Amino acid sequence: MALWQAILCGVFYYLNAGPWVCGIGFYTFGRPMVLGFFVGLILGDPITGTVVGATIQMIYLGLMSTGGSYPADSSLAGIVGTATAILTGLSAQEAVAIAVPIGLVGTIFYQLRMVSAVPFTHLADKYAAEGKADKIWIANVLLPQIILAAIYVIPCTMVCYFGIDAVQGLVNACEGTRILPILSAIGGILPAIGIAMNMKAIFKGDARYFFFIGFLLVVYFNLNLIAVSCLAALMAIIYMQLKNDASEEV
Known part of the structure; x- marks a missing residue:
């Protein structure tokens, strides 16, 4: 990977955490599938990037950050996992097995981010106390x-x-051994865990x-995902309106 490509990957990683992408970069731009597309675009293979990113995304379908906890960094996993798959020729499943530990390492950067914000809070209080609102x-x-x-x-x-x-050197050393098939098998199982976590959340309420x-x-009417997504959005709007009307009557 060229240095400018690596820097662009770093910039995209920052944009997912910053406020610049519509203020909701973490919830949209920061998803592995979206970042996978951009990493693929940087490396000249956006299709493979999207496929690998979507595969990595499946692991984190049920990932939630509650109470300040951050169990895994799906954004870093998506960027590094996608880049690894494109540059080394690994399959999406093998890239998933590599992306998971990268996602765990990414939690360190999240904690550093939280700690680094503390001094600036006191600095803002200082400016406010001194009446320097223009410097806040x-x-x-x-x-x-x-x-x-x-x-x-x-x-x-x-x-x-x-x-x-x-x-890449590790992959070359593992060729002809059982390591890569094992990684592929692990990578095939991990998305099922993500789906199971998502299903667990779905079956706690009316969303089931x-x-x-x-x-x-999808199965009996053969509708594609775009049609199902549009119908789901309309049903969600109708459901929320009926629910609000019922609560107002009570």
């Missing part, structure tokens, strides 16, 4: 984003620039009925 943006936006960029861009760039070659409706639409 320095503590709330400028300095935190500079530190966040350093925490996210530099490590991701280094991993993509130096780490992929190391993985919509799941079965979607299943019937």
Whole structure:
């Protein structure tokens, strides 16, 4: 991987955590499937990038960050896993097995991000107490984003620039052994875990009925995902309106 490609991967990793992508980068832009497309675009193979990113995304379908906990960094896993698959020729399943530990390492950067924000909070309080309202943006936006960029861009760039070659050497050394088939088998199982976590969340509420409706639409009416998504959005709007009307009557 060229240095400029590694830097772009680091920038995309930062954008998923920053406020610049519509303010909701973590929930949209930061998904492995979306980042996989952009990483593939950087490396000249957006189709493979999207496929690998979507496969990695399946692991994290049930991932939730509640109460400040952050069990895994799906964004870093998506970027590094996709880049590894494209540059080393690994299958999507094999890339998944490599992406999982990378996602766990990414939690360290999240914790550094949280800790680094504390001094800027006190700095904003200081500006407010001194009546310098025009300087509060320095503590709330400028300095935190500079530190966040350093925490996210530099490590991701280094991993993509130096780490992929190391993985390539490991893959070459593993050819002809049972290691790669084992990684492929593990990678095939991990998405099932993500789906199971998502199903566990779905079956806790009324959403279970919509799941079965979607299943019937796909299996028996042969509707594609776009049609099912549009119908699901309309049903969700109608459901929320009826639910709000019922609560107002009570």
